Amino acid sequence: MKVLHFPPGGDGFEAFLRESGPALLRLGHLLTLDRAAAEDLAQETYIKIGLAWSRVRKDGNPVGYARRTMVNLFLNSRRRARPMPVPQVPETPREDPALAAVDSAAVIRQILAGLPPQQRAALALRYLDDLPDDEIGALLGCTPATVRSHLSRGLATLRARREGEHHAPRP
Numbered sequence: 001m002k003v004l005h006f007p008p009g010g011d012g013f014e015a016f017l018r019e020s021g022p023a024l025l026r027l028g029h030l031l032t033l034d035r036a037a038a039e040d041l042a043q044e045t046y047i048k049i050g051l052a053w054s055r056v057r058k059d060g061n062p063v064g065y066a067r068r069t070m071v072n073l074f075l076n077s078r079r080r081a082r083p084m085p086v087p088q089v090p091e092t093p094r095e096d097p098a099l100a101a102v103d104s105a106a107v108i109r110q111i112l113a114g115l116p117p118q119q120r121a122a123l124a125l126r127y128l129d130d131l132p133d134d135e136i137g138a139l140l141g142c143t144p145a146t147v148r149s150h151l152s153r154g155l156a157t158l159r160a161r162r163e164g165e166h167h168a169p170r171p
Contacts, residue, residue: 011053011054011057012057013049013050013053013057016049016062017046020062020066023063023129024042024045024066024067025038025039026128027070027124027125027128027129028041028070028074030112030123030124030128031070031071031074031117031120031121032074033112033113041070041073041074041077044073045069045070045073048069048073049065049066049069052065064135067129067139068138068139071121071125071139071140074117074121075117075118075121075140111158114157115158118140118142118150119150119153119154119157120154121140122136122140122150122151122154123150123151123154123155123158125139125140126151133148134147
């Protein structure tokens, strides 16, 4: 886990945002699989952290608090997901450069989108943030054994679907 060093003076919130922002946005993108939704999720996370900053700063683990907040917001939004009308549909979707570099990123995104939210969150926290089972369990509100189950099932699904893509007959 990265240790943040805040400059003397001020409350350190802006420095926290600068240092942790890119990593939180990457986590949000892996959770939502959509750049705009990831930005919205990150913004919601920053608002919640900002409102609780004095307590979060005293706790000494603002990155962990931010991760947990983001995962909770993601999982809660999935439970009450409703389509939101927009005034105008964007002409072209934006791709995340990190995922665009992956071979057949569209296939991987489609496979990840088919995973249940808990499995996708567990995979993102393990392989993006390299967290151990007990920390992932604390973030997801489950036991380390359940985390291992989410990871195992998620990876099995990813492997099976990825294999199916390689062996599917071409039109």
